[in-house]
Amino acid sequence: MWRRVLLVLVAYSAIVVLGLSVPLATTVSRERLQRFTESRTAAATYFADLADREPELRGTELQQAVERYHDVYGEGVVVVDRTGTTRASAGLSARSPEVAAAVSEALRNQRTRISSGLTPWSPTSVLVTQPIGTGTQVDGAVVIAASTAAAKRDVARSWAVIAGGALAMLVLGSLIAVALSRWTVRPLTALTTRVRALRAAIVDHVPAGGESRQHDPGDRRRSGPPEVRELARIFDAMADDIETATAAQRRLVADTAHALRNPLAAVRFRLDTLGLGLSGRSLESHRRTLVEIDRLDRIVEDLLVLATAESRPPGSSTGVSDVAAILAERHDFWADALEDAGMSSSIALPAESARPMLAAVDEDDLVRVMDVLLSNAVNHAGAGASVEVGCRPEGARIRIWVADTGRGVTDDDLRRVTERFFRASAGNAPGSGLGLSIAQALVEGAGGELSVSAGHPAGLRIDLGLPPADPLAHNDS
Structure with missing residues (x-):
């Protein structure tokens, strides 16, 4: 039975551990995605501001900023005007189908939204877009091919720490569950063994012919662990045996007391007859013998009354x-x-x-x-x-x-x-x-x-x- 108790405790511990670790891992993923999105959106906004101020700047300044960003972070950038013509680029071409689709969305004043969480198996890069212009006037678009490698490593590292902690908690919970299940079941196992031995001893002393009560097969003993059902079955059988033995004992006491009444009455009658011819010390001995016979007769009568009274079920009296x-x-x-x-x-x-x-x-x-x-x-x-x-x-x-x-x-x-x-x-x-x-x-x-x-x-x-x-x-x- 302890294995079943252990299984329940381990399953409960696993549910608790998962209930704590999964939300924590999800929170870490979303927090890292938020930081990644904010940093890349800030970079795209910076290039959009440069492109918007292009007439005030030298023509090569936007290209230089894009190239520096590509050199430092290793991520491609492309800036296009409202017609889709490339104004500046580094490591990324506006002719790529994916980039063209992102540019089209940006020219419709739609910004990039990464809705799913960041996981170790997420794509290695994502396109971050930013429209150029203010209000409803869109003069172009900025597209950054942002790498997710560093963010995925951070998430993987955090998830590894969480998984390690969860595994340690599960192992510790399992060890506690093993000890607790054995401690819980040990008295029940010992009780089953002792009840079985006690019932065997009782059966050896129960008179033949005693009938045990028939229990309803659909009662509670049909449910629960097998060890508990076995204990309940043995206990019910032992209770029946004790009831049978007790009833037999009461019948024996009643029958014995009833059988002794006539011999005692006969002895008393003969002692009364014998006492008519006694005198002196013999008469005193005869009187003491009668006292003991009377005492024995009272004990026999009391035993008969007691056995009869104890054989009645409680509340069976019908008198008033x-x-x-x-x-x-x-x-x-x-x-x-x-x-x-x-x-x-x-x-x-x-x-x-x-x-x-x-x-x-x-x-x-x-x-x-x-x-x-x-x-x-x-x-x-x-x-x-x-x-x-x-x-x-x-x-x-x-x-x-x-x-x-x-x-x-x-x-x-x-x-x-x-x-x-x-x-x-x-x-x-x-x-x-x-x-x-x-x-x-x-x-x-x-x-x-x-x-x-x-x-x-x-x-x-x-x-x-x-x-x-x-x-x-x-x-x-």
Whole structure:
């Protein structure tokens, strides 16, 4: 791919160089032609003035001036009267067809105009004419066979300097283009190699039977350099493989959790039966075993809920919930637990006259999320903390929060509290470490977002942003 980038950069550099050098060369040619024309026109005007004053001068003075000019500059001159008769000449004959045509134009009071630029391949000489006389009275003509050799050499020398500079600029631009193209393409080439290797590693671990999405063959991957198209193709295939592997992982977790529920229930039943005949230290061991079985049962249930929630695409929830009613009901439900833990609680709801806030989330999911957040406050805020539950409309979202003034977590732990099985370093309460992960998955499955931040002045604050539901759809249902 770097060759294509190099070609584009070199072509662009060539266009820029040509865009600068060609106008400069044209300007030099025109400027040199102007100086050449002015000098020869001045000489022709001088001879025309001499010829016009001939009666006042000696007859040989005009001829001498013409001969001196021819000797010094090597250019032929001829002066004729109105009838075409030669009055003075040196190195040029009025009988030449080209000179006769130039004389005819001058006798019609037409002066020489050289319109084209002067180039190294221009004619070696040009005829410069000047009428003799003033106004409309033409008494003759002066013709000079002006040599362009010196002017062409000057133009050729200037053009050589310009061409050399342009070539140097082009070479320098090409060197920069080579370095720039390699520098630009190197990360893309390395990324293609790594993505190809990563995809090969993923394919080795993707379960058989996984189906990849079929992409539209007419999409953007059909355009652009082959390396970019190849990278896009490999990346799309890798994304499909990751999606397939992730879906398989979620199915495995869900299937495993579902398969463990019945054996755990059977073990619990047998332990309950076994505990009827125990006493003393055996009974205490039996109680601890039941605690661990209950904990394992909660983890299995949480894994099943988490796998189910994560398998939903964002915004796929079709339920509608009255946010204020659910918050009030869950606050009342957890009030005793909060009081037993030595905490105070409050709830901030919109005024009763306000229209009900309906969120596009299943009621069971919102109830589960609020239970997770309030349980988290009960287990981790600590005695003496206050807990506030509230909601309000906020732009295109319904904002729900649970904030406490408890111990909070460190800044490092704050970024990880929604990770699976993560437990804060300062926490010692029981739990599976899946609660906030489940809450986040349920909220995102409804098209919302969950954020965790430090409370003010202390503690932890968890905010939910849920999409509002359509009241008309809710009434129709």
